Amino acid sequence: MKTDRTEPGPDAYLSADHAGFRKHVRDLLHGVVSPHADEWESAHRIARDGWLALGESGLLSLEHDGADFLRSAIFLEELGRLGYGGIRASVAVHAYMAVSYLHLFGTQEQQERYLPAARQGQLIAALALTEDTAGSDLRRLSTRATPVDGGGYRLTGEKLYVANGSQADFLITLATTRETQDNGGLAGASLLAVDVNASGVSSTPEPMLGWHSADICRVRFTDVAVPADRLVGRRDKALLHLVRALDFERLVAGLLAVGGVRHCLGLLKDFVREHQVKGAPLGTHQAVRHRIADLESSYDLVRHYGYRAAWLHSQGRLDTHTASVLKLQATELAVTAAQTCLQFHGARGYAADAAAARLYRDAMAGPIAAGASELLRDLVYETA
Ligand SMILES: Cc1cc2nc3c(=O)[nH]c(=O)nc-3n(C[C@H](O)[C@H](O)[C@H](O)COP(=O)(O)OP(=O)(O)OC[C@H]3O[C@@H](n4cnc5c(N)ncnc54)[C@H](O)[C@@H]3O)c2cc1C
Numbered sequence: 001m002k003t004d005r006t007e008p009g010p011d012a013y014l015s016a017d018h019a020g021f022r023k024h025v026r027d028l029l030h031g032v033v034s035p036h037a038d039e040w041e042s043a044h045r046i047a048r049d050g051w052l053a054l055g056e057s058g059l060l061s062l063e064h065d066g067a068d069f070l071r072s073a074i075f076l077e078e079l080g081r082l083g084y085g086g087i088r089a090s091v092a093v094h095a096y097m098a099v100s101y102l103h104l105f106g107t108q109e110q111q112e113r114y115l116p117a118a119r120q121g122q123l124i125a126a127l128a129l130t131e132d133t134a135g136s137d138l139r140r141l142s143t144r145a146t147p148v149d150g151g152g153y154r155l156t157g158e159k160l161y162v163a164n165g166s167q168a169d170f171l172i173t174l175a176t177t178r179e180t181q182d183n184g185g186l187a188g189a190s191l192l193a194v195d196v197n198a199s200g201v202s203s204t205p206e207p208m209l210g211w212h213s214a215d216i217c218r219v220r221f222t223d224v225a226v227p228a229d230r231l232v233g234r235r236d237k238a239l240l241h242l243v244r245a246l247d248f249e250r251l252v253a254g255l256l257a258v259g260g261v262r263h264c265l266g267l268l269k270d271f272v273r274e275h276q277v278k279g280a281p282l283g284t285h286q287a288v289r290h291r292i293a294d295l296e297s298s299y300d301l302v303r304h305y306g307y308r309a310a311w312l313h314s315q316g317r318l319d320t321h322t323a324s325v326l327k328l329q330a331t332e333l334a335v336t337a338a339q340t341c342l343q344f345h346g347a348r349g350y351a352a353d354a355a356a357a358r359l360y361r362d363a364m365a366g367p368i369a370a371g372a373s374e375l376l377r378d379l380v381y382e383t384a
Pocket residue numbers: 093127128129130131132134135136137160161162163164208211216365368369370371372373374375378
C-alpha cells in the first residue's frame with residue numbers, strides 16, 4: 001500500500017489535532033513567507049514587515065517546552081520545508097535559539113522586557129557566542145565583561161557569524177566576567193542580554209556562501225555599558241546554562257534540517273519525473289531511482305528520530321546524545337540530498353540562481369553551524 005509521506009500524518013508522537021495544526025502552519029507560512037522569500041534572499045535579511053507578519057500570525061509564540069513543544073516541532077519542520085536555509089535559520093535563531101536563554105534562565109523582569117515584543121516580531125533577537133578563536137571550543141573566548149563599581153559591566157570583544165546581526169534589537173552574548181587576568185574559560189563566563197542601541201555596539205555584514213537571508217554579521221562590542229540586570233542566569237556559571245541550551249539548539253537545528261531534506265527530495269523527484277534523458281524521464285533509470293530510494297529511507301529514519309527527540313524534550317527528557325545524533329544525521333543527510341539534487345539537475349542545477357544550487361549552498365552550513373559534525377561525533381561517542 002502506498003501512503004503519501006509528503007503529508008506526514010499522525011504517528012506515535014503526533015495526534016490528529018497535530019495534522020490540523022500542520023495544515024494551519026503551512027497555510028500561514030505560504031501566506032506570510034513564501035511570496036517574499038526570494039526578495040529576502042536578495043536583501044540578505046527578512047524585511048521588518050515580514051517579522052511583524054510572522055509575529056501577528058502567532059508563529060513566533062509557540063511553546064519551547066511541555067506537550068505543546070510538538071507544535072513547535074511541526075512549525076520547525078514546516079519552516080524547513082520552505083527550502084530557504086537563511087530564512088529558517090533567521091527565524092529559529094530569533095524565536096528559539098536566542099530567546100531560549102531568557103526562557104530558561106532569565107529573570108521575570110528580563111522575560112517581561114524582551115519576550116512579548118519578540119513574540120510579536122517587534123524586537124528581533126540574535127545569539128552572539130562564536131569568536132574567531134572560540135567556535136567549537138567556546139572555552140577560548142576573549143570577549144570580556146568587566147564588572148564595574150556600582151554594578152553592571154563594561155563589555156569589549158568581537159563576535160562572528162551572528163545571524164540577524166544587523167537588524168537585531170538585542171543579543172544574547174557570552175563573555176568572561178571573572179575578575180582575574182586569566183579568563184578561566186567557561187568557568188568564569190556569563191551570559192548577557194545586550195541592547196544594540198547601547199553605545200559601542202556595531203555590526204558589519206559578513207556575506208556567506210549560503211543562508212543569504214540570515215543577515216550574518218560580525219558584531220563588535222567596544223566598552224559597552226551593560227546594566228547589572230542584563231546578566232542572564234548565574235554569574236560565572238555560563239557553562240551550566242550552555243549545556244542545556246545547546247542541546248535545545250541542536251534539536252531545533254535538526255528539526256529544521258528534516259524539513260529541508262523533504263523539500264529537497266520533492267524538488268529532485270519533480271525534476272526526474274519530467275526531465276528526459278535518452279528518450280525517457282530520468283526517474284526511470286535505476287541508478288537514479290535507487291539513489292533517491294536510499295535518500296527517502298534515510299529521511300524516514302531521521303524524521304522519526306526527530307519526532308522522538310522532540311517528544312523527549314516535551315517530557316523534559318532531551319539528552320545530549322539524542323540531540324547530537326539528530327543534528328548530526330539530519331544536517332549531513334541534507335548535504336547528501338542537496339548534492340544529489342544538484343547532480344541530477346545537471347548544469348541547470350549549477351546555475352547561480354537555480355533552486356538546486358541554493359539548496360546545496362544552504363545545506364553546506366548545516367554541519368558547521370550550531371555545532372560542527374566532528375564535535376557532535378565526539379559527543380555521540382562519549383554518551384553512547
Ligand atoms: C551560516 C552560519 C551561521 C552561524 N550563525 C551563528 C550565530 O547566529 N551565532 C553564533 O554565535 N555562531 C554562529 N555560527 C558559528 C557556528 O556556531 C560555528 O561555526 C561553529 O560553532 C564551529 O565553530 P568554527 O566555525 O569556529 O569552527 P572551528 O571550531 O574552528 O572548527 C573548524 C572545523 O574543525 C572541525 N572540528 C571541530 N571540532 C572538531 C573535533 N573535536 N574533532 C575534529 N574536528 C573538529 C570541524 O570540521 C569544524 O568545522 C554560524 C556559522 C555558520 C556557518
